Amino acid sequence: MNGRQSFPQIVRRSIAALLSLLLAAFFAFVGYMKATAPVSELAKYHAWTVHLPEWMGRTVGWSEIACAILLLVSAIRPRWGRIGALALLINQLFAAAVHFSQGEIAALPQNGVIIALCTAILILLAPSRAPARSAKTFRVMICNCRARRCDPLRVSWC
Structure with a gap:
């Protein structure tokens, strides 16, 4: 399209940017908490990483911060946003599995909403086909x- 975006593509990118911003803010916060907060504090808020070895839980926290940054960059580099959304989708599938295995069923709807938002971002940022x-x-x-x-x-x- 000679450098110009079609109207539907602009709408798709705008919606993806809004969803990415919301998810990035959420994952920057929870990632920072998982990476730095004491494990007792994480247990109080039912963070799924308390059921992992501490080093692994901290790594998950830092990876969530990295994915939040990728989501923020998606307005400029959609491919990076897709990578961040896919990584967070996989993260939430593991989180849901851990919550389910520990009997924390009340946490599953939140995982489902985040999985749906990550899927929406992946669809909205998909490259247009010729x-x-x-x-x-x-x-x-x-x-x-x-x-x-x-x-x-x-x-x-x-």
Whole structure:
């Protein structure tokens, strides 16, 4: 589109930016808490990382901060936002599994909402697909290639 975004793409990116901002703020806070707060404080707020070795729980906290940064950068680099959203989606799948295994069923709806938001960001930041080429276009390109009038950018179609 010659550097211009279509209206639906702008709307998709805007919604993704808003969701990314909200998730980034949330994960920057909870990640900081998991990375720095005493384990007794984390247990009081039912953090799922208290059921892991302390070093692993701290690592999860720092990774959540890193993912929050990736989500913030998604407005400029959508690929990085997709990486952050995918990592947080996997993080929340593990969190839900730990909550379920420990009988903390009340925490599962929060995991479900975060998983849904991460999925929405992944969909909204998905790269746009090129329009499909018709069979007629394909035949014309083959004929042009046989007549030695190939477009050098489309030689792979021949």
